[in-house]
Amino acid sequence: MVVGAWWLLTPVLLIVVFFGPSNAVLNADEKDALLTIKNQWITTNFTSWIAGTDPCLNITAWRGIVCDALGEHVITLNVTKMGVNGSIPEAIRRLTFLESLDASEPDKAASTNIEGDLGPLASLTHLKSLNISRNYRNGSFPDVIYNLTNLVELKADNNKFTGNPSLSHRIGNMKKLETLYLGSNNIVGSLPAELWTLRNLREISLWENKLESEIPKAIANLTNLEFLNLHGCKLWGGIPSEMGALKRMRTLQLYSNTLTGRIPDTMQNLTLLSNLRLDQNYLSGKIPQWIWSFQNLTNLQLEKNSFEGSYPAMLQQTLSNVQLDCNYLNGALPVMPSRFSNTQKWDVDENCFTGQDIKERSIQCKWGASNAACTEYFASVANGACPPCPADQQPYNTTVCTCKPKDEESKTNTSAIVGGVVGAVGGVLLTVSIVLCILWKRKKDHAKLMGRFNPQLAEELYDPNWQAPAGVQRFKLSELSRATGGFDEAHEIGEGGFGKVFVGEFKDGRTLAIKRASGLVSSSQGMAEFRNEVLLLSRLHHKNLVRLEGFCDESGVQVLVYEFMRQGNLHAHLFRSTKRLNWYKRLEIAVGVAHGLEYLHSYADPPVIHRDVKPSNVLLDDNLIAKVADFGISKATDTEATHVSTRPAGTAGYFDPQYFIRQQLTTASDVYGYGVVLLELVTGQRAIDHTRISNFNLVEWVRPKLKEEGIRAIVDPKLGDDYPEDIYQDMAKLGLQCALFDKDSRPTMKEVVNILDTNLSNCIPPPPSDYSFTWESGDSDYPTKASGSASVTGASTSSYVSSKLTDPDLSHKKMSSSLLPR
Structure with a gap:
């Protein structure tokens, strides 16, 4: 009987041994750390992470948290789409068992923005996966990452680090790495040799960096590599034969470089390839026949090169996209296989096939490798x-x-030969003319300089102890002069309170905006104020602020150098462009400006009041992402010096009316200006318009019309009926609230952000238009983990609200808080 009783108890004991007690709770210190992280780091109206509940036992109450099997320690922290903003809290150091941290931002227009040097991550020695993609914008590549030697996955792409960073040789310490994503980060120079010793690497994505080097032969060491993306990295030289050692390769993307030479025959070992992109290079020779035999190949893009030879007799059935246009293929003109529905998936145009119409070649093939005529190319x-x-x-x-880049000696020799030929004709006369011009210009410039700058102050202005802040470049005046053609009018793109603005092209390929003060410093105090302004501006890093790249304080000049925003300012897009900003893009811009101002008010140290919020101070990048410009600097009353002024710098129509009563500018003054900008986005009307007979002030024009006639009476006619009325009604009301006369009745920018973020998150963008940014192809910059993702086609104008709101009748209804997805 005793033996039988013991046998009956055995299962119970096994359950206790293997599964532990049912009342296991999270370590108290880790729970406290999570609540501290919530309070210090998460800026949205976040309803999860409820105090008094256990993160390991109440999964629904603690979004993004995963605990270990015993429920005692946090091993995963995912704060994606939680509105993370600012430096990583020190409290994260207490999550010592953390294995995965995801602070990425998959949405380009969303609000995640990590600041600081990531120092607190140094304590997370168990970390295996780190994802900070699309948000970290402060300074150079964070050194602390090199200390996380247990990392298996590192994703830090789309961060555009400043200061021309390069990867350290210390990356060789990260022996366990399998995934490395560092695309679009302004990384400069060749990659360290130690990278090619990380034999566990399976995925590398380094697209759109400024590597300007060859593909190293040491790449042969990475025999486990399955995915390699080096597109747009300014690579030169050939594809090394050592590439053939990467027999597990499935996706190889080397497009948009300046690669030359043949496709090496060793690459026929890459039989698992499914995606091969070598387009937009200078590759030549015949397309190897073995490529057409790859049975896993689905996407082949070789367009815009100098390939020759004939079209294959047969294509593999697996191929679903074949791009061969703008090459020098010859022979019989091929017929599109029946399985391809259109030439977007099969393109052999602009080649040299018999009977092919090549009249458009010079227009369609502007890429340098394939712009020559067929006869001209074959002769060469x-x-x-x-x-x-x-x-x-x-x-x-x-x-x-x-081919390889020309060295300086070669360039000099070439110039000398050409110069010698020309000089033989009229060298003496040319030399005399140049000397006379130089002497005349020096005399003129010296007189101009002496009239505005006291040379006795030169020594006083020079301060050898003052160090330029980290992350910004101290330009020489000669560099800026070369980049702008001597500050020529042809490079001038605008003029503001600080002075004239020029666009400059630099040797390293950068295009930057150069703001030169209209006057020179007349005192050491003026220079000290300018340098202090540079120091303050260097601390401001946010994706919705125009980034300061550098400055110049040489010889009393004051120059600020910013990133160049190719799409200009919002004022031009609203009131001058013939194109139409769609309803969604306007909402995105409103959200972006709000985030930029919120950062200046709440997170800058010290806080910054913009003082002149208006559409012409909202610049747009290539993707029409809004960035606030001209914060922190205004024109002083002294015409001989430009520096920080405490006097107001505002514009009629956007200026806070309370200033005339209180003689004081506050963050609420910026809110007023923002409210006017928001109304301009909704109405397409100018802040002040004397042709608007009923009321030339926009705020006073909108207020009664919105109340009496509704949103349709004020919305921009360019939008037609193509906008969500409820959302635009809310935007107009918010604009009016921001522009209330009583500053204490206006919302804060944080409150504005919360309202607009909610609206944006519940909208589905309309189909692409002229203003929409589209990728060159459907290829991703990263491996696709799953296929069969749904796509929305033929979306009607009613498809504004996110599909998370499952009731189709809600698409135009007021989105109350009860309808918002949790």
């Missing part, structure tokens, strides 16, 4: 000669027809 490669090298390159290995 007759008798086995190599094709011409790209501009600024010279022959490297004529056996395989590769």
